[in-house]
Amino acid sequence: MELIITQHVDVVVATLKGRIDAFYAPELREKMEGFIAQGIKHFVLDLTDVQFLDSAGLAALVSVLKRSQQEGGGVKMIMPRLEAAQRILKLTRFDKVFEIVDNSELAVKSF
Amino acid sequence: MTSKSHQRSTNTIRLELPATLQYLSILGACLNDILGQVRGLGEQEVVSYNVQLAVQELCTNIVRHAYEEAKPEERIYITITLYVHPRRLSVELLDNGKFFDESLVQEPDLEDSQIHGYGLFIIKSLMDEVTYTRQGQHNCWYLMKNLEEKS
Numbered sequence: 001m002e003l004i005i006t007q008h009v010d011v012v013v014a015t016l017k018g019r020i021d022a023f024y025a026p027e028l029r030e031k032m033e034g035f036i037a038q039g040i041k042h043f044v045l046d047l048t049d050v051q052f053l054d055s056a057g058l059a060a061l062v063s064v065l066k067r068s069q070q071e072g073g074g075v076k077m078i079m080p081r082l083e084a085a086q087r088i089l090k091l092t093r094f095d096k097v098f099e100i101v102d103n104s105e106l107a108v109k110s111f
Numbered sequence: 112m113t114s115k116s117h118q119r120s121t122n123t124i125r126l127e128l129p130a131t132l133q134y135l136s137i138l139g140a141c142l143n144d145i146l147g148q149v150r151g152l153g154e155q156e157v158v159s160y161n162v163q164l165a166v167q168e169l170c171t172n173i174v175r176h177a178y179e180e181a182k183p184e185e186r187i188y189i190t191i192t193l194y195v196h197p198r199r200l201s202v203e204l205l206d207n208g209k210f211f212d213e214s215l216v217q218e219p220d221l222e223d224s225q226i227h228g229y230g231l232f233i234i235k236s237l238m239d240e241v242t243y244t245r246q247g248q249h250n251c252w253y254l255m256k257n258l259e260e261k262s
Contacts, residue, residue, distance in 0.1 A: 021132075021135060021136075021167065021171075022132045022135065022167075022171040022174075022175075023132040023133050023135060023136075052139065052160070052163070052164070054164055054167055054168060054233075055229035055230050055233055056171060058229065059226045059227060059229075062226050063226055066226070082160070083156070083157060084156055084157040084159075084160030084161065085160070087157065088233070091233070091236055092219070092229055092232075092233070
């Protein structure tokens with residue numbers, strides 16, 4: 001997993017690449033919790049280049065959503081380019097749970 | 112192993128992984144390479160991804176629940192077999208962990224996002240056959256995916 005963070009005032013864009021699975025999910029969750037602890041409550045999760053996403057990875061993403069909502073914020077998501085990964089998000093209906101956006105610039109401005 | 116292992120096959124590969132999460136990518140790469148050798152497979156990328164995901168979900172469950180994430184010295188024994196007639200891939204997984212009680216597993220509520228409980232749902236959704244048996248001190252899982260030709 002590769003995680004690239006870009007901060008735009010009070011919005012964090014987390015660009016994720018590679019595998020988001022049971023092995024890497026705790027690291028992702030810990031890093032995002034760190035931002036919430038710093039007072040950040042708006043996130044854009046860019047999954048464009050995610051190559052593999054399992055249920056533990058999905059759980060880490062939902063955890064970010066729930067925690068940000070608890071703080072009065074929210075999460076917007078850019079879907080993976082890989083069709084197979086998109087299908088898993090649809091199978092589990094997580095595409096309905098997150099607000100799906102096309103690009104991070106518009107997503108940042110929309111908060 | 113079950114008798115299903117002894118049917119005529121083109122390739123059988125056996126792996127023995129430590130019961131930790133860090134080597135799961137090796138298993139995924141292995142499945143991807145095997146399925147990459149299947150000629151004329153419809154939606155190859157999606158099928159390969161789905162099989163990798165189902166098997167990884169099961170291995171994660173074994174590490175977390177059967178071995179309770181506390182026994183990295185234990186092993187998961189995996190047999191991957193590619194059959195010719197009818198064309199299909201089977202993956203058998205054997206572990207020495209705790210008994211799996213399916214009656215304790217709740218179906219995820221897809222209308223109300225939750226953090227846990229999607230593993231078995233994903234496995235059953237993506238594979239054509241999923242069976243579990245307890246044999247002595249072993250948990251035995253059999254997953255099968257039909258490999259249809261491109262239409």
